């Protein structure tokens with residue numbers, strides 16, 4: 661079985677990378693999970709996962725003529741398979757985003773859940789590809805009306821390529837925010853449930869500083885609990901790995917950008 665989720669949002673800094681790794685670790689208690697930093701222009705998953713010094717990254721797989729096997733960019737960390745991406749601007753410019761299709765196709769044959777940490781903006785091929793490739797998106801938002809509106813644009817884009825909504829995660833929620841009211845709006849407009857509200861918390865910041873995913877750094881805190889709740893609500897579907905690999909390989913890359 662395998663299902664691919666793109667963890668997406670309308671803006672940077674909403675907590676996509678934090679959420680990708682936290683959901684990944686929570687899902688890894690039940691599934692074989694592979695996490696990919698598909699935010700190839702603003703990669704930062706490596707810093708959240710203690711992989712700053714990784715020799716081979718997704719960039720090497722996306723650059724033609726670098727003789728690197730997919731497995732060389734896969735690291736066993738925190739109970740997951742993690743594919744980090746490098747941060748060099750030169751490598752990003754050299755990378756061919758279309759090659760992500762084959763990389764994800766190969767990874768899909770040997771895992772249960774693929775989580776694609778996705779870019780925020782929708783302005784280029786490398787930015788939209790994870791959303792086009794995924795089965796469903798998890799939208800990460802702050803519980804504010806402008807943030808909902810950004811998230812809806814991402815959802816609209818995803819739906820236009822047949823990518824459904826698995827659910828919404830509210831992140832960086834402050835005690836004084838009226839989550840109930842915003843959740844009501846979200847319930848009306850998003851094609852999936854509210855998976856969880858993650859509090860704004862020092863633990864999350866400290867985890868990032870320690871180079872560890874939240875669930876490794878503060879496994880029993882309120883933010884980790886909320887991510888467990890979100891993962892429990894994600895009903896992972898039972899896609900056939902080979903079928904999904906074929907679909908990825910033949911995915912049409914949007915040229916309306």
Ligand code: ADP
Nearest residue numbers: 673674675676677678832859860861864865868
């Ligand atoms: P994105 O991948 O969407 O750009 P990140 O996951 O890298 O966002 O988060 C951006 C910054 O915000 C990081 O420094 C992270 O530690 C911090 N952050 C994310 N979620 C929370 C939270 N719930 N509470 C406090 N800080 C958070």
Ligand code: MG
Nearest residue numbers: 676677699704
């Ligand atoms: Mg990120």
